[in-house]
Amino acid sequence: MDAYVVDSFTDRPFAGNPAGVVLLDEPADSTWMQHAAAEFNHSETAFVVVGGPAGEAKPLRWFTPTTEVDLCGHATLATAHVLGGEQRFDTRSGELGCSVREDGMIELDFPAQPCSPTEGTGVLSALGQLSDEQVEHVARSESDLIVELSDASLVRQLRPDMSALARVPGRGTTVTARGDRPGVDVVSRFFAPSVGVPEDPVTGSAHCALAPWWAERLGRTELLAEQASPRGGTVLMRPHGDRVALAGHAVTVLRGALSDGARAPLSR
Known part of the structure; x- marks a missing residue:
């Protein structure tokens, strides 16, 4: 599995918020993803399934080192940056869209949260x-x-x-x-x-x-x-309306692959 570390909401490395991004061919076990997120030890690590049918929203989940969360902006931005900007993701917070602005920022379409x-x-x-x-x-x-x-x-x-x-x-x-x-x-x-x-x-x-x-x-x-x-x-x-557009830059600082010993078991 390809894996990345991306600094989000910044245009320079070693600033902004680092996120792990793991590309999956098929859904993985939740316990395995939690262990992998703890290994990355960033505030969030994103796991995105890229092996599905073309044109469908890609399943995306986010984990802190200790728990799964319902919504994460910087790891979504990092995932869109890795995959190429224009994306749709299927998440626990519904479908989220990402697009590329003329200024090069990636814009996220997220639900608003009134207070x-x-x-x-x-x-x-x-x-x-x-x-x-x-x-x-x-x-x-x-x-x-x-x-x-x-x-x-x-x-x-x-x-x-x-x-x-x-x-x-x-x-x-x-x-x-x-x-x-x-x-x-x-x-x-x-x-x-x-x-x-x-x-x-x-x-x-x-x-x-x-x-x-x-x-x-x-x-x-x-x-x-x-x-x-x-x-x-x-x-x-x-x-x-009931949505919020959030935009920022992102920078890849590490690219690699998880070893065979860390392969993800299939979700059951």
């Missing part, structure tokens, strides 16, 4: 010493908590208690604020220690909630978001 207000006592204490004046809003999307802070510098300086964050219900926590640099509309960071990802470098799926959230607040339909992790990366996002 509703919620209490934030547990998550705020896990994030550190934040005053009431520093916290603008706390909301919940389908997958995550969203914490909007008053200033991007607070987002950049956060040092969360990962053990406490792991006890917060949901997949993870997105902390966000208005952009503080020219051309950057939104700043965010994403933490998901409960699914084996303490801090994700660039989280495409989190922007399914950030896109409608910030489009409403900033009065714009296309926004550039910076995820301010140590590696860093950018996501161009555009909400439209």
